[in-house]
Amino acid sequence: MMxxxxxxxxxxxxxxxxxxxxxxxTMAVVGRNDPMGAHGWIILxxxxxxxxxxxxxxxxxxxxxDRSVSYYDDPTKVGILLALFWAVVAMGMGVWVxxxxxxxxxxxxxxxxxxxxxxxxxxxxxxxGFGGNALIATSYHIMQRTSRARMPDQVSPWFVLLGFNLFCxxxxxxxxxxxxxxxxxxxxxxxxxxxxxxxxxxxFVLYIRTLARRNEPHIYVSNWYYLSFxxxxxxxxxxxxxxxxxxxxxxxxxxxxxxxxxxMVQWWYGHNAVAFFLTTGFLGMxxxxxxxxxxxxxxxxxxxxLSFWGIVFFYIWVxxxxxxxxxxxxxxxxxxxTFSVMLLVPSWASAGNALMTLNxxxxxxxxxxxxxxxxxxxxxxxxxxxxxxxxAIRPVNALSHYxxxxxxxxxxxxxxxxxxxxxxxxxxxxxxxxxxxAMYSWKAVEWHFWLALSxxxxxxxxxxxxxxxxxxxxxxxxxxxxxxxxFVDTLIAMHPxxxxxxxxxxxxxxGACICFWNVVMTIRRVPHHAPAIDYxxxxxxxxxxxPAAE
Amino acid sequence: xxxxxxxxxxxxxEFQAKTHYRMERHSMALTAGxxxxxxxxxxxxxAPLFTIDDTVEDVADMRVYTPLExxxxxxxxxxxxxxxxxxxxxxxxxxxxxxxxxxxxxxxxYDHPMLWGSKRTGPDLARVGDKYSDDWQVRHLINPRDLVPxxxxxxxxFLLETPLRTDDLPGRLDALRMVGxxxxxxxxxxxxxxxxxxxxxxxxxxxxxxxxxxxxxAVRAFDGQGDRLTEMDALVAYLQILGNLTDVAQNTQxxxxx
Numbered sequence: 155m156m157x158x159x160x161x162x163x164x165x166x167x168x169x170x171x172x173x174x175x176x177x178x179x180t181m182a183v184v185g186r187n188d189p190m191g192a193h194g195w196i197i198l199x200x201x202x203x204x205x206x207x208x209x210x211x212x213x214x215x216x217x218x219x220d221r222s223v224s225y226y227d228d229p230t231k232v233g234i235l236l237a238l239f240w241a242v243v244a245m246g247m248g249v250w251v252x253x254x255x256x257x258x259x260x261x262x263x264x265x266x267x268x269x270x271x272x273x274x275x276x277x278x279x280x281x282x283g284f285g286g287n288a289l290i291a292t293s294y295h296i297m298q299r300t301s302r303a304r305m306p307d308q309v310s311p312w313f314v315l316l317g318f319n320l321f322c323x324x325x326x327x328x329x330x331x332x333x334x335x336x337x338x339x340x341x342x343x344x345x346x347x348x349x350x351x352x353x354x355x356x357x358f359v360l361y362i363r364t365l366a367r368r369n370e371p372h373i374y375v376s377n378w379y380y381l382s383f384x385x386x387x388x389x390x391x392x393x394x395x396x397x398x399x400x401x402x403x404x405x406x407x408x409x410x411x412x413x414x415x416x417x418m419v420q421w422w423y424g425h426n427a428v429a430f431f432l433t434t435g436f437l438g439m440x441x442x443x444x445x446x447x448x449x450x451x452x453x454x455x456x457x458x459x460l461s462f463w464g465i466v467f468f469y470i471w472v473x474x475x476x477x478x479x480x481x482x483x484x485x486x487x488x489x490x491x492t493f494s495v496m497l498l499v500p501s502w503a504s505a506g507n508a509l510m511t512l513n514x515x516x517x518x519x520x521x522x523x524x525x526x527x528x529x530x531x532x533x534x535x536x537x538x539x540x541x542x543x544x545x546a547i548r549p550v551n552a553l554s555h556y557x558x559x560x561x562x563x564x565x566x567x568x569x570x571x572x573x574x575x576x577x578x579x580x581x582x583x584x585x586x587x588x589x590x591x592a593m594y595s596w597k598a599v600e601w602h603f604w605l606a607l608s609x610x611x612x613x614x615x616x617x618x619x620x621x622x623x624x625x626x627x628x629x630x631x632x633x634x635x636x637x638x639x640x641f642v643d644t645l646i647a648m649h650p651x652x653x654x655x656x657x658x659x660x661x662x663x664x665g666a667c668i669c670f671w672n673v674v675m676t677i678r679r680v681p682h683h684a685p686a687i688d689y690x691x692x693x694x695x696x697x698x699x700x701p702a703a704e
Numbered sequence: 705x706x707x708x709x710x711x712x713x714x715x716x717x718e719f720q721a722k723t724h725y726r727m728e729r730h731s732m733a734l735t736a737g738x739x740x741x742x743x744x745x746x747x748x749x750x751a752p753l754f755t756i757d758d759t760v761e762d763v764a765d766m767r768v769y770t771p772l773e774x775x776x777x778x779x780x781x782x783x784x785x786x787x788x789x790x791x792x793x794x795x796x797x798x799x800x801x802x803x804x805x806x807x808x809x810x811x812x813x814y815d816h817p818m819l820w821g822s823k824r825t826g827p828d829l830a831r832v833g834d835k836y837s838d839d840w841q842v843r844h845l846i847n848p849r850d851l852v853p854x855x856x857x858x859x860x861x862f863l864l865e866t867p868l869r870t871d872d873l874p875g876r877l878d879a880l881r882m883v884g885x886x887x888x889x890x891x892x893x894x895x896x897x898x899x900x901x902x903x904x905x906x907x908x909x910x911x912x913x914x915x916x917x918x919x920x921x922a923v924r925a926f927d928g929q930g931d932r933l934t935e936m937d938a939l940v941a942y943l944q945i946l947g948n949l950t951d952v953a954q955n956t957q958x959x960x961x962x
Contacts, residue, residue, distance in 0.1 A: 269786020470745030
């Protein structure tokens with residue numbers, strides 16, 4: 155991989171990783187009395203290893219071929235493997251965390267292994283580690299293909315990918331040490347947040363620069379979605395994480411907002427992390443890989459437009475539906491419900507658009523588990539968005555909020571939609587990317603599909619039943635008008651559901667392990683196979699493209 | 705009928721689709737469009753919360769956390785307790801009867817960040833202060849199943865053995881002042897001593913705590929060991945102040961029937 159970098163690029167990589175080493179060292183020294191010091195050593199090690207890898211190849215021969223005639227796929231490949239690595243780690247963590255609720259003594263007698271510390275490792279690991287790496291990798295692939303242009307340089311894609319993984323490592327190790335700012339989906343502390351802003355700006359610039367080189371007059375629909383993902387996540391991240399560090403030699407910081415305002419900002423961020431990290435990014439994946447795999451064009455261009463702008467505009471309003479019946483002013487809660495219900499329209503526009511695209515290709519869905527992953531993902535997307543709008547309605551929310559119903563809802567989205575579309579995309583992408591004939595084992599894909607589906611169904615049904623049971627028990631009265639159940643009674647009622655949940659999660663996790671194995675075997679064992687055309691071309695003549703001016 | 709109803713919408717959409725068709729040829733136009741469309745909702749919902757006066761009630765007797773309580777709050781966050789315990793009693797009959805008067809905005813006015821939570825694997829803690837004895841809290845944290853056999857809470861015995869770090873408390877209070885908590889210079893300068901004093905009723909530092917944070921402040925050995933200051937002291941001190949920073953909720957709402 156290093157042989158594809160020019161000497162200037164290698165020097166630049168040395169400079170960046172060298173700076174990383176210095177920053178790590180500084181943090182390690184300054185924060186020696188604080189968990190931040192441990193992070194310093196982790197950063198030092200991470201950047202040091204990269205520095206060493208690049209340094210070893212610094213004086214190797216440079217690439218001679220014309221770079222404009224091919225796509226740059228090395229970071230995409232690494233990104234896919236990293237996504238699968240994080241999937242296995244984070245889903246494994248998830249099974250453990252879920253088991254702790256069924257059997258609370260399932261931990262070592264150590265501070266780091268309690269539910270509260272390893273739960274965010276699961277959440278962040280899945281969302282950012284698995285989801286984030288998959289998004290970055292697929293976006294590299296899609297933006298180049300749909301623009302028929304190579305990425306403008308070879309350092310910034312690596313910077314974004316590896317920088318983002320450094321963020322994930324810092325976040326996950328931090329939780330185990332007790333470093334968290336407790337904001338949902340935004341637990342990492344101030345220095346990790348600052349670092350992510352830098353990575354994200356480079357990501358945006360890289361995306362725009364690639365689009366600027368495109369040999370297509372129009373920007374393909376996937377890229378609208380990826381663009382909104384990059385942009386809005388940046389806005390959300392910056393505002394939500396405004397904080398003052400307690401000292402520059404420690405990890406602790408205090409949010410700039412308090413109480414009601416903080417709750418609103420948190421859920422404005424939190425729900426839109428769902429919208430712009432877990433929805434629009436993955437819709438970008440759906441809008442590229444599903445039509446490609448089905449061999450059919452997108453059903454409706456207009457539906458795509460309606461869905462895109464609807465999602466971008468409506469989603470931002472709905473975060474306040476997390477705060478029904480709380481101290482948040484009622485008018486904000488009402489706005490939240492109204493927009494949540496309206497949001498169903500653009501959401502279903504995309505779900506319907508995806509399913510209608512399969513018209514005339516249903517026989518492929520039957521035979522091809524990869525396409526079936528994508529189809530089921532679209533179905534779960536439709537189901538979860540319906541459920542979301544439903545749960546935002548005040549009386550329903552009164553019952554569902556604070557119970558495992560919410561957990562079930564989140565996971566029907568995470569497992570059924572996000573993970574399924576990602577697995578489908580990975581199976582579609584792997585042979586293309588490594589120039590292989592097909593996946594190593596189609597039977598393993600089939601197994602993975604059924605494990606993932608049954609795992610999701612068991613999980614979601616356990617949480618629905620459990621959540622509704624608990625919600626109803628909390629509000630059951632005796633005939634004399636007193637509360638019927640103590641809190642502990644409801645906890646006992648949850649026990650079988652917690653066991654079922656852990657089992658569903660175990661099935662899903664097994665599927666992810668099979669996927670990782672299958673991808674590795676595809677790379678190692680399956681014969682080489684060059685696709686007919688996979689290089690930048692001009693849109694009319696399909697001839698090798700001369701890159702447009704930067 | 706449906707057609708006539710939808711006609712104006714169709715026209716709007718037609719216009720939007722045409723605009724979009726032109727926009728998707730320019731990446732910066734698309735960028736600007738996304739920022740604009742995504743900016744509106746957040747602005748309309750969030751900005752007024754900072755400017756409208758009745759977002760948060762004005763209450764005279766609201767007090768700030770003592771350094772020991774704030775340290776306890778930081779431990780509560782560190783251990784991820786918020787993932788299972790909410791601190792927000794909603795305005796629903798069963799919640800008021802189960803937990804006490806519903807939470808008011810002012811009660812989390814000094815909470816950076818808020819800990820309203822989104823899941824109750826365990827009960828709400830907004831009014832847990834003074835509900836159980838210190839001894840109960842300590843034993844519950846050492847092993848929850850000793851007191852509640854069915855509990856699924858993790859055990860936190862190590863808190864009793866871990867000395868509380870106090871040297872960073874002035875910095876923490878100072879940072880909190882920067883984000884709006886009214887700590888005085890006096891409070892910040894004496895933060896470490898006050899943390900020590902609050903957990904040692906016999907020591908000479910105790911009176912300073914009462915001077916700075918009010919006569920009603922609890923000064924006692926929260927973890928049962930008067931000779932050392934542990935993280936258990938801090939966490940229990942925090943749990944015992946929950947719902948007791950102000951009496952406004954008790955005074956304005958009818959008490960729950962037992």
